[in-house]
Amino acid sequence: MTGYLKQAFLAAALLFAQGTLPVRAADPMPPAQNDGFGATLWMQTSVEYKAAALGAYALARIRLDEALEDPDWTAATEQTGDFKGLPPAVVLDVDETVLDNSAYMARLVTTGHHFALKSWDAFVKDEVSPPIPGALAFTRYAASKGVTVFYVTNRPVGEKEATRGNLEKFGFPMKDGTDTVMTQDPAKGWDAFKGKRRAAIAKNYRIALLIGDNFGDFTDSFKGTPADRLKVFEADKAHWGHDWILIPNPSYGSWEQAPFEGNYKIPATERRKLQVEALSPWEPKAK
Numbered sequence: 001m002t003g004y005l006k007q008a009f010l011a012a013a014l015l016f017a018q019g020t021l022p023v024r025a026a027d028p029m030p031p032a033q034n035d036g037f038g039a040t041l042w043m044q045t046s047v048e049y050k051a052a053a054l055g056a057y058a059l060a061r062i063r064l065d066e067a068l069e070d071p072d073w074t075a076a077t078e079q080t081g082d083f084k085g086l087p088p089a090v091v092l093d094v095d096e097t098v099l100d101n102s103a104y105m106a107r108l109v110t111t112g113h114h115f116a117l118k119s120w121d122a123f124v125k126d127e128v129s130p131p132i133p134g135a136l137a138f139t140r141y142a143a144s145k146g147v148t149v150f151y152v153t154n155r156p157v158g159e160k161e162a163t164r165g166n167l168e169k170f171g172f173p174m175k176d177g178t179d180t181v182m183t184q185d186p187a188k189g190w191d192a193f194k195g196k197r198r199a200a201i202a203k204n205y206r207i208a209l210l211i212g213d214n215f216g217d218f219t220d221s222f223k224g225t226p227a228d229r230l231k232v233f234e235a236d237k238a239h240w241g242h243d244w245i246l247i248p249n250p251s252y253g254s255w256e257q258a259p260f261e262g263n264y265k266i267p268a269t270e271r272r273k274l275q276v277e278a279l280s281p282w283e284p285k286a287k
């Protein structure tokens with residue numbers, strides 16, 4: 001093999017390994033692989049990601065100031081009744097909203113592994129996730145204004161203390177006498193849909209903002225096809241950038257399951273095929 005050919009072959013092999021090689025409909029599907037390489041590189045090394053996160057939290061601070069001035073303001077669709085006199089709160093997701101788990105993702109993509117509950121649990125219990133840019137300053141600002149900061153996460157209840165430990169280690173505000181770290185908890189009926197937890201908070205607080213990286217951090221109608229999700233997104237349009245603040249996460253989320261509607265019972269190759277078919281590729285004009 002000539003030097004040039006060898007170089008081209010290695011480049012193609014690398015692209016294939018990263019899942020970035022274009023796939024034509026007639027090609028056999030590539031083997032299951034971790035597609036997180038580019039997203040993880042962006043989140044862990046780029047200034048562009050840091051700037052995007054900082055921008056979102058800067059907007060959150062402006063919106064919080066507005067919310068504190070307006071007793072009719074609420075971010076939660078679960079907030080009902082007369083909430084004007086309730087003390088204010090903000091509700092933030094944890095993973096990729098306030099804590100940066102890109103080290104876990106980086107380990108997966110560099111060792112050729114995929115997300116697994118066992119390795120994730122070991123990672124969480126190391127309590128090594130640093131703050132997402134802007135998250136610490138925002139939550140401290142909120143606390144300084146008398147706003148209670150709730151952390152509503154889909155981590156399991158067995159990871160609750162490690163989550164609190166990780167947050168406290170980096171100085172995220174906790175409120176004395178109030179349990180503000182709300183994981184999934186079967187004993188309380190708290191499942192992966194966060195609406196019940198938002199409703200529980202809304203009984204005693206006026207929820208000024210929802211901040212998250214995933215559609216489910218804002219609405220329980222996050223499942224279904226990309227078209228289903230788009231309908232919900234459009235219906236809730238007035239919230240985005242107003243009282244719902246999204247932190248970018250191209251690494252993982254409910255969006256990646258949408259093309260196969262979260263049906264993990266079908267084989268990985270079939271799921272990937274549906275994801276590929278969900279794309280809208282450019283078709284070159286006939287010359």
Ligand SMILES: [Mg+2]
Binds near residue numbers: 093094097214
């Ligand atoms: Mg998250």
